[in-house]
Amino acid sequence: MSAYVTAAVRHQLAMDGLAEIVAAYEAEHEPLSEAEVQAAQRELFGDAPAPYASNDSAT
Numbered sequence: 001m002s003a004y005v006t007a008a009v010r011h012q013l014a015m016d017g018l019a020e021i022v023a024a025y026e027a028e029h030e031p032l033s034e035a036e037v038q039a040a041q042r043e044l045f046g047d048a049p050a051p052y053a054s055n056d057s058a059t
């Protein structure tokens with residue numbers, strides 16, 4: 001398997017794990033606000049556009 005594919009699989013597994021953590025948090029508390037999501041994106045990615053930025057402006 002190429003290094004690219006290996007990295008992509010590792011990234012997807014990490015994102016799946018993160019999705020599970022967020023779902024568990026939201027089930028116990030309340031859904032994250034758009035402001036909280038944007039703050040987390042800034043912390044992770046700085047001022048660069050986040051690779052998975054929400055295009056939902058309704059929230």
